[in-house]
Amino acid sequence: MRRALDNLYRISGGLAAAFIVAIVAVVFVQVCLNLADKVAAGITGTGLGLTIPSYADFTGFFLAASTFLALAYALRAGGHIRVTLLLTRLPVRVQRGFETVVVAVALAMSAYASWYVLKLVYESYEFGDRSSGMVSVPLWLPQLPVAFGLIILSIALLDELVGLLRGRPASWDGKGENLLSE
Numbered sequence: 001m002r003r004a005l006d007n008l009y010r011i012s013g014g015l016a017a018a019f020i021v022a023i024v025a026v027v028f029v030q031v032c033l034n035l036a037d038k039v040a041a042g043i044t045g046t047g048l049g050l051t052i053p054s055y056a057d058f059t060g061f062f063l064a065a066s067t068f069l070a071l072a073y074a075l076r077a078g079g080h081i082r083v084t085l086l087l088t089r090l091p092v093r094v095q096r097g098f099e100t101v102v103v104a105v106a107l108a109m110s111a112y113a114s115w116y117v118l119k120l121v122y123e124s125y126e127f128g129d130r131s132s133g134m135v136s137v138p139l140w141l142p143q144l145p146v147a148f149g150l151i152i153l154s155i156a157l158l159d160e161l162v163g164l165l166r167g168r169p170a171s172w173d174g175k176g177e178n179l180l181s182e
Contacts, residue, residue: 005156008152009072009076009156010073012148013073016070016149017066017070019065020066023059023066026059027059033052053133054131054134056133057133058135061141065145065146068145068148069145070149071156072156075171076172078171078173082172099170100161100164100165103157103161103170106157107157110150117146120143121143122140124138124139124140124143125138
């Protein structure tokens with residue numbers, strides 16, 4: 001089970017990275033097209049009008065997907081910002097109690113968000129909602145990676161909670177197994 005969960009987090013992180021690469025590719029191509037347009041306007045006096053239709057919409061969709069798909073991987077790798085100024089001054093037993101409560105609250109919030117984003121995806125699909133850009137995209141398509149990212153985060157938080165309750169160190173504290181160690 002541990003291997004399957006770690007693979008799920010890695011795949012999610014890999015998909016997030018792929019969406020970042022897609023953002024870079026779209027922006028790079030659009031910049032090249034803008035440059036070609038400026039050069040053509042400088043030479044002929046008229047621009048070519050080259051553009052990627054709705055490129056800003058697509059990069060926004062890709063950014064949302066990469067952000068949410070990276071959440072579980074970042075949690076397991078210790079990449080989330082944690083304020084430990086007060087926590088490190090407490091006895092270890094109390095620290096573990098606080099971490100357990102915080103993870104449980106985060107799990108509840110993530111599961112709640114997952115449920116409602118899944119409902120949003122279903123409603124967007126059911127009503128045929130589409131983006132308003134030049135290229136009209138069914139909204140459930142860019143919403144789906146957000147929902148998957150939240151669901152995978154909820155799974156990772158449940159994984160952390162179970163580990164903390166069983167006495168294992170948190171994945172982010174450097175004492176336990178870490179996705180980046182392999």
